[in-house]
Amino acid sequence: MAKGVILLAAGGTGGHLFPAEALAHELTGRGWAVHLATDERAERFAGQFPAAAIHPIQSATMGSKNPFAVLAAFWKIWRGVRQASAVIASVKPAIVVGFGGYPTLPPLYAATRRKVPTLIHEQNAVMGRANRALAGRVDAIAGGFLPEDTSATGVKTVTTGNPVRPQVLEAAKTPYAASAGEEPFRFLVFGGSQGAQFFSDAVPAAIARLSDAQRRRLAITQQARADDVPRVKAAYATLDIEAEVSPFFTDMAARLAAAHLVMSRSGASTVSEIAVIGRPALLVPYPHALDHDQAANAAALAAAGGAEVHPQSTLSAERIAVLVGGLMDDPGKAATMAAAAKSSGKPDAARLLADLTEAIASRKTVSEFRKETHA
Template identity: 55%
Template sequence: MPDSDPPLVVVAAGGTGGHLFPAEALACALKARGVTVDLATDSRAFRYGGAFPARATHIVPSATLQSKRPADLARTAFTLGRGILQAFQLFGRITPRAVVGFGGYPTLPPLLAATLRGIPTVIHEANGIAGRANRLLAPRVSALATGFPGIFGHDPRLAAKATHTGNPVRPAVVEAAATPYPGADQPFRILVFGGSQGARIMAEIVPPALELLPVVVRSRLEVVQQAREEDLFPVEEAYSRASIAAEVKPFFRDLPARIAAANLVISRAGASTVAELAAIGRPSILVPLPHALDQDQMANAGMLEKAGGALRIKQTAFTPENLAAEIARLATEPDTLPRMAAAAKEIGVLDAAERLADLVLKISGISASTPAAAKAEGAAHKSA
């Protein structure tokens, strides 16, 4: 790549919202500073609309370690090895100044290939407990960024190269964060979502819980709920039976705005979800995914609960009766939800993407540039 071209940074993220959303936020921050961004990911990324702000998207083979059976281990090792070789060849062609990973096994091949080529590397750990892929990469990369403080405090070598940046949130989240908490004179709005691994339990528990609420609470409700295609009809039917106004869809592209409009959010506790709830400042009932090997969602929910911005309910206790009791209490205590909203916002980090961009520029040796200057430079480069 000629020296006159803008510097290139590759972000590596698995194709789920939890990994792609913070990667998208960093990409926007880097582009505003005149840095070109490419995305290295897996095939799942195309489910998110192909709107990632990258010059190019590179699909790199990867595999998740799900079984210790010899045949499965061999297949996983072969796929990861193929991905490392492909990423190694790719980086030889496009010569990135840095490669930034956002966790999950799809980041292993690009990050390992970058370390083999001597390219500066950063991994961002979004959760309250480091995931397996990031634990493997942490000793090998140039710098570590964390969504919560103290994640690598157990190891002085890792702590020395760790920076607490917070979890990057998308521009839409920053925009939604300016929305005031809904007033008491408005309907009581509940937003329910669970991501790819949590929508079913929400469909099974939340509608019957809301049916159990006293009529005086139900009459004020407006519900927005994410549900799988196969759950749409039973969820809608349950709300219709209870005379509860509800909008039920498989996916909401404007989720940050929906969060901002809600009095209460009921959801899983993925790192991006917790970061967005805190940045926007909305109270929540969080149900951590119970079978995660690292129990990362339990730790994430604990951070928000400790701050006073959320209630954490284990899935074993997430029953219609228990949930109805909590919602009825919150709906009839006028000061509790606004107080929780303020507590959540107190720990939100709106400029995490800028902090992470600063770190990437530092370890890559790219000269910092203001967004305005970068825009002017870009216009000059195009006209040249």
């Protein structure tokens, strides 16, 4: 029989759902029944989520300056709070844990109104808007990169790292083997769960600028938006490059493990998974990210020596060709970056977050948790 129910709440993108999924696996292994509150976008990720039940909850983004849109958003969020309150009354969770994104607002607000213990996890180095709105109300905050300090939120923050899924931990068992000489060189390009048009435009043009010898070695896996897939495939076919292009890969962890080089955006989950698996990366932070959170995430991995960070505005096709070609021709540098990335990874983040979740569920304070665990 399960210990009880823990309700996880996450926005319906991979960046929010993947760490929630990792925690769900850990908690399920400890005997908890895990439920998930999310939105309709989560459908393509939900197949691998170990939830006893999934509860669709209404919510809305608060980005508009139109007063009618703001009122409509508030009304939708309020309906979501009522939905979430009914779910909480029904399943009686020991704690509600939020992972960011606007769909977390209704469940966490409902939980605080009902005096249910609450915890939020912030994946990024800069707290997102939804978590900022909740930070003052919840009992504890877990952070992937957030500092523990003396501020109002810092005193109840525990740096757990970002939980990674079991598939990532399995992939991390594959050691990095640099590609040298004429050996195949596997290049993985992806832009997060939403894809990235910049990579669809720039990377094929960059590959065209590599030498014939370099192109003969290349095998490319690239995530692209559905609308971009045909032209990206055609570009690589014209270059006679072995390439697999798709909007979504269900086995991304295995593809990361197989890669000799990764080029990607720098969302928190992406950076954390690259680090745990240990692969050299060229990180291109999304330039329009609020609060520049992706740049801060990328800086953390770059500081460890596991990645190079390149603003999108500095990357022409010629520049990308130089960067990729340089690492293809310098397996020693690629191996050094891979080792540095792996040394900065936190493969035990799911265990640490589960420990904190159980502590807050039992009504312990963050201070008491720190004393018990020396966290």
